[in-house]
Amino acid sequence: MMRKHQFAKIDCNCTRRATHLKCVFCGVMEYRSLDEARRMSLGQAECQHADAPQVPPQEKFRAMMGGTLDCLAPDYDTHFKPD
Amino acid sequence: MTQPLRVLVAEDDAVGAALLCGLLVREGHVVIGPAAMGEEAVRLARDERPDAVLMDIWLAGDMNGVEATRAITADFDIPVILVTGATEATDHELMEQVAGSGALGFMSKPVTGDALRMNLRIVSHHTRLHARLRDSEQRYRSIFDNAVVGIYMADPEGRYLVSNRAFAEMLGWSGPGDLVSGVRSMDAQIYEAPSRRQELLARLRAEGTVTGFVSQVYGRDGDLLWVSEHCTAVYDWAGELRHYEGIVIDVTARIEAEQRWRTTLGILRSTIDAMPDHVVLLDLERNVIMANASWVRQMCGPGHPEAAALADMAGQEDGTVMVRCPDCVSEDGGPTPLDRFLREGGLQSGPVRLLPGGEPCVCSVSPYRAPDGTVIGAVLVLRSDGDGCLTASEGPAVRADMAGRRGV
């Protein structure tokens, strides 16, 4: 069963101007926009962390037929904010 | 030190003129004139375009200094400083005229170097400010005029106040002026739905900004088109909505493509629903990706253990059903056609009995491929004898019926 990243916004001091997203589970960083995180390919979306959510069979099937996977965490805006 | 200016001097008194010119030259400025008559001052302003004009109130000829000032500021937008004698400064009626002439500054005779320096500094500042304003105005004007999106400003009563060219042309009007004067009521002439504009206003009053507001609107020639509006409210000092600004995109092609796509999808849906066979698309883990109405009816038959779960999912817009493949056993007790397909691939078929109940069927399984050619699933068809055919209109009804049977 495939699992997918759940990205949330994170502050970063470097000079890259793209949005910084970090997977809530495995911690991988991606320089992508929110919209890109909502539409990831199968290869980009896969997360190896055991606690990451499973991809529903229908969503995976759609992705194989040219669709995309939504990898934005539900609390993407606030997850990494100190509150 | 003020930057050097080209200054036109208008003074009919030779001594006064020489005095002014001397002061200007000493400060490093360039003198144009002097002009002794109002008409001559206006002509020189037109031909020479000085940076500033020093104008005596009383001039020779028919045109006095106040009238010449009015002409020069209005026609050429050149700053004028009026110069007057001490006695005239106490003439209230004359001072009223001076105030209304458009002059930027005012000096009384005798003109001192300090007064001149101060006034010319004001002129320089004014000129720079003006140039900046004109510049940014032109930039915004150009963005507004050349935008490919429609831009407008409208009042809450349903009239357009301003429009750019793109918006007027989008709606089939010959130009912005034509649109603004031609549309007397958006309710009658623009929006297809009578209450659409009121909905937009209500949301603007509540939220301040409305994005992606998609409506059907009439063009000038009566054609209906789809537009998406992004609007921002502008309030007056009392917090009342005074007018609003809109950015408009023509989304007719997109909406029509979506409608064609939905129709095509509907035809495909009805086609597989019209089949008497149970048709189901599975992934390689036997998960149901899509199923036809006959299959949903079969699986949700009375007493079926998964009926409740199936009914929940059957109502989904795309028809995906979150259950596993139907359980069946082969007639000879060996692997089913699906088992054989998952092991060997290819086309597989054979007699099976559906569980529970043991209804006899012929099951055929064919590979389902992704666009790149890899097999990612299977289409499974179960044909049973004596099963009636669902009509196209029955399909959605069956599915809706299933969705309604939650908690069976």
Ligand SMILES: [Zn+2]
């Ligand atoms: Zn991850």
Ligand SMILES: [Zn+2]
């Ligand atoms: Zn960074």
